[in-house]
Amino acid sequence: MSNLPPDSDDALGARLRAELPRHAAPAHVRAAVASGTAAPRSRPAWIAPIVAASATALALVLALYLPLLPRVVPADPTERLLRSVVAEHTRALMWGARHPEVIPTALPWLTQESGIGLRKVFVGDDQLVFVGAEPVYLEGHRGMALHYRDGDGHLLSYIVLPVAGLPVPDRRRVSIERGASRWRPALMHDSGFSAWVWRQADGQLACFLVSDMVSEADVERFKDYFVRVRVSTDPVPAN
Amino acid sequence: MASDDFHRLALEHLDALYNFAMYLTRNPPEADDLVQETYLRAFRFSHRFQPGTHLRAWLFQILRNTFLTFYRLRERESALAEDGVPTWDTPMFHDAPEESSGAVEAHTDLERALRRLPEEFRTVLLLAEVEGMPLEDVARVLACPVGTVKSRIFRAKERLRGFLRDYAKE
Numbered sequence: 001m002s003n004l005p006p007d008s009d010d011a012l013g014a015r016l017r018a019e020l021p022r023h024a025a026p027a028h029v030r031a032a033v034a035s036g037t038a039a040p041r042s043r044p045a046w047i048a049p050i051v052a053a054s055a056t057a058l059a060l061v062l063a064l065y066l067p068l069l070p071r072v073v074p075a076d077p078t079e080r081l082l083r084s085v086v087a088e089h090t091r092a093l094m095w096g097a098r099h100p101e102v103i104p105t106a107l108p109w110l111t112q113e114s115g116i117g118l119r120k121v122f123v124g125d126d127q128l129v130f131v132g133a134e135p136v137y138l139e140g141h142r143g144m145a146l147h148y149r150d151g152d153g154h155l156l157s158y159i160v161l162p163v164a165g166l167p168v169p170d171r172r173r174v175s176i177e178r179g180a181s182r183w184r185p186a187l188m189h190d191s192g193f194s195a196w197v198w199r200q201a202d203g204q205l206a207c208f209l210v211s212d213m214v215s216e217a218d219v220e221r222f223k224d225y226f227v228r229v230r231v232s233t234d235p236v237p238a239n
Numbered sequence: 240m241a242s243d244d245f246h247r248l249a250l251e252h253l254d255a256l257y258n259f260a261m262y263l264t265r266n267p268p269e270a271d272d273l274v275q276e277t278y279l280r281a282f283r284f285s286h287r288f289q290p291g292t293h294l295r296a297w298l299f300q301i302l303r304n305t306f307l308t309f310y311r312l313r314e315r316e317s318a319l320a321e322d323g324v325p326t327w328d329t330p331m332f333h334d335a336p337e338e339s340s341g342a343v344e345a346h347t348d349l350e351r352a353l354r355r356l357p358e359e360f361r362t363v364l365l366l367a368e369v370e371g372m373p374l375e376d377v378a379r380v381l382a383c384p385v386g387t388v389k390s391r392i393f394r395a396k397e398r399l400r401g402f403l404r405d406y407a408k409e
Contacts, residue, residue, distance in 0.1 A: 012396050013368040019349050020369060025257035029271050033278045034250060137283045 055153045058212055059093040062192055078167050078197065079190070081206065084138040086190045089157040089210040092147050110135060114144035115238050116160050116205070122232035124148060128156065128225060136161075144235070148225075156225055159208045160235045166206035168197055178227045185226060189214065196226045201236050245285045249278065252298050255370055259299060262365055263306050265354065277302040296376035303362060303380060352402035360395035367392055 025033075074080045111117045113135035124130035131147040136159060143161035150156065172186040185198035196209040209229055213222040256277060260270035280301050281288075288297055353361055359381070366372045366380060367388070378385045 007400060009393075009396050012399060015349060016353075016364060016368045017371075019347060020262075020353070021350075022254075023258045023261040023270070025253045025274065026267075026271065029257065029274055030250075030253060032275055033253060034246075 053153075055093065055155060055212060058192070059090060062090060063094055076167075078169065078186075079188070081139055081161065081163065081166065082188055082190050082195055082197065082208065085157075085159050085161075085195065085208045086193045086210055088136050088138060088145060088159060089155070089193060090191070092145065092157055093155050093212075110144055111238050113142070114160075115142045115162060116144045117236045117238040118144075119234040119236055120232060121146070121234075122148075122158075122229045125228065127151065128228060131155070146233075148229075150221075150225070154211050154213055156209060156211045156229075158229050158233065159210065160200075161206045161208075162204065162237055163206040164204050166197075166199060166203075168199060172197075174223070176223050176227060178231070181227075181231070183226075183230060185230075187219070194219075194222060196222070198230075200234075204237050205235055207235070245288070246282065248294055249281055249298060252295050253278075255295070256298055256302055259365055259370070260302060260306070262353070262361065263303075263358070273302065273306055276305050280305065293376050293379065296372065296379045299366065299370075299372075299376075300380045300382070307358075348403055348406040351406065352399050355402055356395055356398060360391055360398065363388055363391045364395050364399070 074083060107118060107121075110133055122128075122130075128148040128150055131149050133144065133146045136143045136145045138159075138161060141161045141163060143159060145160075146158045148156045148158070168186045169188070170186075172188055173184045174187045176183045176185070183198065185196040188195050188197050192214065193210055193212055194214050195211075196207075198207050199205065200207050209226055211218075211222060211225070213219070213225075253274070257270060257274050260273045260277075261267070264270045264273055277298065281298055288294065353364065356364070362381065363377060366377045367374060372380075374385050374388050378388045381388065
């Protein structure tokens with residue numbers, strides 16, 4: 001029996017230690033964490049501001065069922081990197097942008113964390129709203145992700161990684177012209193998502209723009225989004 | 240530190256982190272997500288962890304920061320007392336809704352009283368008293384001076400005692 005006065009600080013501390021139930025991590029959490037591939041199973045209501053129903057439904061289906069399918073790691077380095085980029089996009093879709101600081105407020109921090117500087121950056125317009133920016137770590141590379149959302153609720157993730165000379169498959173290149181400018185990014189697909197893939201900063205950086213815009217009708221709009229981001233964003237290696 | 244070693248050491252704190260997450264969110268699915276997100280961040284930024292420093296405190300700090308990132312009120316205009324804690328009884332941070340589906344009920348007066356504390360007060364008690372964390376580590380988790388931690392513990396216990404007295408009269 002304790003000799004502590006029942007109302008004392010020590011007695012209260014002892015009560016907290018003795019009476020509060022402890023909650024052990026469930027097996028599924030332990031397994032997910034131990035595998036190192038834990039991903040939030042759902043987008044909790046307390047986080048979600050508004051996510052378009054179609055995008056959420058697609059993400060849930062992908063998140064629930066894709067892990068159940070046998071995964072084959074692509075041998076092609078571009079496809080392998082794309083798979084990681086799409087996984088990061090899916091995570092952002094499920095969990096939301098985790099650092100909703102508004103550029104340029106977050107720019108020094110982003111550059112420090114990602115190793116990538118932005119000489120200029122697309123901060124949204126009448127078609128795309130800037131959602132958030134965050135550092136990423138994919139396939140052993142530190143990089144940067146900027147997230148945007150369009151009027152229909154499609155989330156777009158622009159991800160830059162310092163992968164010099166990433167091969168961009170010629171057979172998937174698409175010519176996009178806007179005024180006097182012309183680009184030839186590759187349109188690639190993975191896990192139900194589409195992605196523009198290109199190189200920038202003299203080939204020192206690999207750039208991706210990912211979205212769930214996969215239908216024929218969506219491609220034209222996805223091209224337009226590529227132009228908006230490509231024209232207004234100029235990433236460079238920070239060191 | 241090798242990646243495998245880091246993962247192994249980090250996993251040793253899983254139950255403690257989950258327990259903390261449960262008391263912050265009061266909701267098992269949200270605690271699941273919070274803990275998984277914490278480990279994702281820890282693994283992602285493991286290169287920033289300094290071997291020899293306090294991994295436990297670092298993990299708790301990530302978990303709390305993750306929690307606050309998603310729970311923090313957008314408009315935080317409240318006047319704060321000198322130690323950064325509001326002087327009234329309402330929480331500074333928006334807490335997980337008490338009535339949300341799947342929320343765990345409080346079974347004892349002590350649990351009810353703890354839930355009524357603002358997040359800062361609840362956290363210092365959980366870390367210092369329940370987890371037995373040294374005050375220096377608690378200060379690291381909360382990113383505040385040790386003196387502030389002591390002040391918050393004192394004030395948290397004062398409020399806790401007040402709530403318990405109220406319950407005893409009911």
